[in-house]
Amino acid sequence: MVASLDGFIARKDGSVDWLETSDEFVGGETLSPGSVEAFLATIDCYVMGSRTYETALNFASKGFGWSYGDKPTFVLTRRQLPRIRDTVEFYSGDLEQFVNRRLRPRFRAIWFVGGGVVAGECVRLGLADEIRYSILPILIGDGVPFFEKLDTDVALHLAEVTAYVSGMVELRYEVR
Ligand SMILES: NC(=O)c1ccc[n+]([C@@H]2O[C@H](COP(=O)([O-])OP(=O)(O)OC[C@H]3O[C@@H](n4cnc5c(N)ncnc54)[C@H](OP(=O)(O)O)[C@@H]3O)[C@@H](O)[C@H]2O)c1
Numbered sequence: 064m065v066a067s068l069d070g071f072i073a074r075k076d077g078s079v080d081w082l083e084t085s086d087e088f089v090g091g092e093t094l095s096p097g098s099v100e101a102f103l104a105t106i107d108c109y110v111m112g113s114r115t116y117e118t119a120l121n122f123a124s125k126g127f128g129w130s131y132g133d134k135p136t137f138v139l140t141r142r143q144l145p146r147i148r149d150t151v152e153f154y155s156g157d158l159e160q161f162v163n164r165r166l167r168p169r170f171r172a173i174w175f176v177g178g179g180v181v182a183g184e185c186v187r188l189g190l191a192d193e194i195r196y197s198i199l200p201i202l203i204g205d206g207v208p209f210f211e212k213l214d215t216d217v218a219l220h221l222a223e224v225t226a227y228v229s230g231m232v233e234l235r236y237e238v239r
Pocket residue numbers: 064065066071072073074076077078079111112113114115116118139140141142154155156157158176177178179180181182184207211
């Protein structure tokens with residue numbers, strides 16, 4: 064996910080207006096549409112929490128489209144939510160069983176979109192092989208943390224660092 068430097072992925076009310084930062088890091092890399100497309104092609108399916116899905120529904124209703132293409136998208140929820148695409152499936156229950164028994168045999172690259180509750184659950188259950196953490200050049204003071212309710216230490220290996228001209232720094236960690 065993309066976070067503020069102080070570790071938040073959304074404001075408390077769920078808004079992500081602060082994602083539009085305007086900085087320039089001279090010598091940083093540029094994200095080309097081609098490289099984004101090539102990267103997205105490596106993802107086999109998406110998993111997200113219901114609140115993240117609700118943000119995606121809100122974006123879609125405002126005409127900003129659907130970011131997950133035709134890839135299977137699994138939404139975790141105990142509620143009844145509108146299903147806006149055939150590729151969307153809902154799941155409720157044990158996340159470890161769902162990922163290890165249902166998703167891993169079918170998909171290689173499983174991308175956890177977020178948010179903080181699901182990221183925390185995923186790391187706590189030992190389901191993550193990699194963490195992609197992008198930092199934007201902004202502090203927002205309060206909000207939804209990247210990892211909710213993480214009650215244990217998780218040792219990581221820093222595998223990749225990329226700084227972009229926009230001032231965003233992308234960190235890729237492998238979970239040890
Ligand atoms: N900055 C970024 O890159 C980024 C990325 C993703 C999201 N976000 C933002 O983060 C915010 C949402 O994060 P969040 O931490 O509040 O929520 P979240 O992780 O998106 O969703 C949490 C919800 O998922 C459901 N859930 C989780 N585990 C479940 C399980 N095992 N079985 C059934 N349901 C399960 C529960 O929903 P129910 O109550 O429906 O049961 C839970 O309340 C949004 O504002 C979103 O826009 C930001």
